[in-house]
Amino acid sequence: xxxxxxxxxxxxxxxxxxxxxxxxxxxxxxxxxxxxxxxxxxxxxxxxxxxxxxxxxxxxxxxxxxxxxxxxxxxxxxxxxxxxxxxxxxxxxxxxxxxxxxxxxxxxxxxxxxxxxxxxxxxxxxxxxxxxxxxxxxxxxxxxxxxxxxxxxxxxxxxxxxxxxxxxxxxxxxxxxxxxxxxxxxxxxxxxxxxxxxxxxxxxxxxxxxxxxxxxxxxxxxxxxxxxxxxxxxxxxxxxxxxxxxxxxxxxxxxxxxxxxxxxxxxxxxxxxxxxxxxxxxxxxxxxxxxxxxxxxxxxxxxxxxxxxxxxxxxxxxxxxxxxxxxxxxxxxxxxxxxxxxxxxxxxxxxxxxxxxxxxxxxxxxxxxxxxxxxxxxxxxxxxxxxxxxxxxxxxxxxxxxxxxxxxxxxxxxxxxxxxxxxxxxxx
Amino acid sequence: xxxxxxxxxxxxxxxxxxxxxxxxxxxxxxxxxxxxxxxxxxxxxxxxxxxxxxxxxxxxxxxxxxxxxxxxxxxxxxxxxxxxxxxxxxxxxxxxxxxxxxxxxxxxxxxxxxxxxxxxxxxxxxxxxxxxxxxxxxxxxxxxxxxxxxxxxxxxxxxxxxxxxxxxxxxxxxxxxxxxxxxxxxxxxxxxxxxxxxxxxxxxxxxxxxxxxxxxxxxxxxxxxxxxxxxxxxxxxxxxxxxxxxxxxxx
Ligand SMILES: Nc1ncnc2c1ncn2[C@@H]1O[C@H](COP(=O)(O)OP(=O)(O)O)[C@@H](O)[C@H]1O
Ligand SMILES: [Mg+2]
Numbered sequence: 252x253x254x255x256x257x258x259x260x261x262x263x264x265x266x267x268x269x270x271x272x273x274x275x276x277x278x279x280x281x282x283x284x285x286x287x288x289x290x291x292x293x294x295x296x297x298x299x300x301x302x303x304x305x306x307x308x309x310x311x312x313x314x315x316x317x318x319x320x321x322x323x324x325x326x327x328x329x330x331x332x333x334x335x336x337x338x339x340x341x342x343x344x345x346x347x348x349x350x351x352x353x354x355x356x357x358x359x360x361x362x363x364x365x366x367x368x369x370x371x372x373x374x375x376x377x378x379x380x381x382x383x384x385x386x387x388x389x390x391x392x393x394x395x396x397x398x399x400x401x402x403x404x405x406x407x408x409x410x411x412x413x414x415x416x417x418x419x420x421x422x423x424x425x426x427x428x429x430x431x432x433x434x435x436x437x438x439x440x441x442x443x444x445x446x447x448x449x450x451x452x453x454x455x456x457x458x459x460x461x462x463x464x465x466x467x468x469x470x471x472x473x474x475x476x477x478x479x480x481x482x483x484x485x486x487x488x489x490x491x492x493x494x495x496x497x498x499x500x501x502x503x504x505x506x507x508x509x510x511x512x513x514x515x516x517x518x519x520x521x522x523x524x525x526x527x528x529x530x531x532x533x534x535x536x537x538x539x540x541x542x543x544x545x546x547x548x549x550x551x552x553x554x555x556x557x558x559x560x561x562x563x564x565x566x567x568x569x570x571x572x573x574x575x576x577x578x579x580x581x582x583x584x585x586x587x588x589x590x591x592x593x594x595x596x597x598x599x600x601x602x603x604x605x606x607x608x609x610x611x612x613x614x615x616x617x618x619x620x621x622x623x624x625x626x627x628x629x630x631x632x633x634x635x636x637x638x639x640x641x642x643x644x645x646x647x648x649x650x651x652x653x654x655x656x657x658x659x660x661x662x663x664x665x666x667x668x669x670x671x672x673x674x675x676x677x678x679x
Numbered sequence: 680x681x682x683x684x685x686x687x688x689x690x691x692x693x694x695x696x697x698x699x700x701x702x703x704x705x706x707x708x709x710x711x712x713x714x715x716x717x718x719x720x721x722x723x724x725x726x727x728x729x730x731x732x733x734x735x736x737x738x739x740x741x742x743x744x745x746x747x748x749x750x751x752x753x754x755x756x757x758x759x760x761x762x763x764x765x766x767x768x769x770x771x772x773x774x775x776x777x778x779x780x781x782x783x784x785x786x787x788x789x790x791x792x793x794x795x796x797x798x799x800x801x802x803x804x805x806x807x808x809x810x811x812x813x814x815x816x817x818x819x820x821x822x823x824x825x826x827x828x829x830x831x832x833x834x835x836x837x838x839x840x841x842x843x844x845x846x847x848x849x850x851x852x853x854x855x856x857x858x859x860x861x862x863x864x865x866x867x868x869x870x871x872x873x874x875x876x877x878x879x880x881x882x883x884x885x886x887x888x889x890x891x892x893x894x895x896x897x898x899x900x901x902x903x904x905x906x907x908x909x910x911x912x913x914x915x916x917x918x919x920x921x922x923x924x925x926x927x928x929x930x
Pocket of ligand 1: 690715733
């Protein structure tokens, strides 16, 4: 099908501004294929059904819109956690700030340096998970990423990782436009925790493909922030083997445009996938969680828990789908998306979907949008808790179900302190 | 202690007068009871004193030890020593009972310029007080009032009162929905707090509670006014002959 002329032109303009990277020749074919996919589907416009609630124009345009740097005097998140630290500044690896890429139970390489040979374990995954994730819904920015990612990490855990791998994305240039692509494989029975944080760039396109083998477990916690004018389109493509666990939590504070897509395929029996997010936004904040979970095996469990706190014109979007294939009996699927509006000007747009072809399943979903409970607020105040603090307590209570998805108490304490900071800065 | 003078209150949203000139003075260390038929304005009086939104004071005043209560935010009234045990305690999912109480205790201390209570002291104190009200540790960990039975909610109100040590305690139908044993527990909790510097305003329908919490003064409220004031005997009179006579006297 021919693309509309305007779309074709916008896509061509964007592609002209990019060039295919040289490194990792084993990924060359995947890049070429991905480029073909982008050309065929074109970059999205507001008219595309999947972008109805989020205007992709600034993600498509050739140059990244400038984004000021935010300088708050805050201690860096995850700073107190034992971790292997890897730093990218505006999408460029910072060897000086990073630890050695050496960790017991794990091999870590950079995509840009991952060899000129044609054999690499990541070859079967790079671009392949992304390509699978293009049906039934097109995800053009992910294909663009596969073609043009300048760097990224190839992480393979073969045992229990000695500590979390932590990727920090620093933002120093007001016009940076970064494209990174990570490939992660957690081998049979292995365990890995990945932490991500930072504003990354003025505009950030990131893809992470995750292969969680049978009995393996992968935990992912990220804190997206803080520079308010930043934009990001991120994708996670995960495939889960039998008895495996995948848990991903995202905190988003600020950001004029964030679109986080998570595509999970449960392909082995008894696998567990939890995807959660807490987002807090003020003013021209626009945050979009788009999640697609496919049950393609027996007795798997999936949970989607997304909470957004919005005020002063902020917009939250949730598009979440649970697809249960014909043979995925005994599926346990849960999805909740909720927004808490701190005033009358915020906006929450939700499209929860269930598509079920198996007959023996338990799936539930719900979506709500509400204000602070005035009775609860008065009750707290009548006990002497000042209004701002009482409101914060209620906001944190609202977010609790999402934050509870983080298993490690030290990490969730960090996430909470980051939220606290935001609440302090954004009192009415 | 508490001085209410010719208090007139209407609903903010509609032109409906609810309190039509309430006069009430509670001296230090006294226990006053307010009885009266449903809808006479007892809860409204307690809400207006505590500072709930939705009401408009059109006339009159309310002072706590000379401080104009009506000019203060609810949290400031609490810090000034006012406490309301709610007729319908509010459930707050996601906020732990313990966290809530510690936040409240320390917020009040901070507002009064006092030092915060250490977490060890807090734990020790709350455990002892919870025990005497037969509130178990598990209940303290649960979200505020969520899944509590009616009686548990009321005991939780008294626990909050015991922890916050207010000087003016208003109890709005704390006895309603309680069985005799639970009521005794609540009454013991209240009596344990009675002291020369602390006063109580006990709103109730029944003489029953007043057998356990002996009032110094009893008021009858009807149609937004105090229509009769007397000693403990007045409560007995209500018990035997109802409000009919008293309310009609004013009508
Ligand atoms: N927020 C409100 N909206 C409408 N009517 C109210 C409200 N609050 C109180 N009222 C009315 O005011 C009157 C007094 O109520 P209330 O103070 O609850 O009485 P009591 O506690 O003595 O039973 C009742 O007629 C009640 O319906
Ligand atoms: Mg009442």
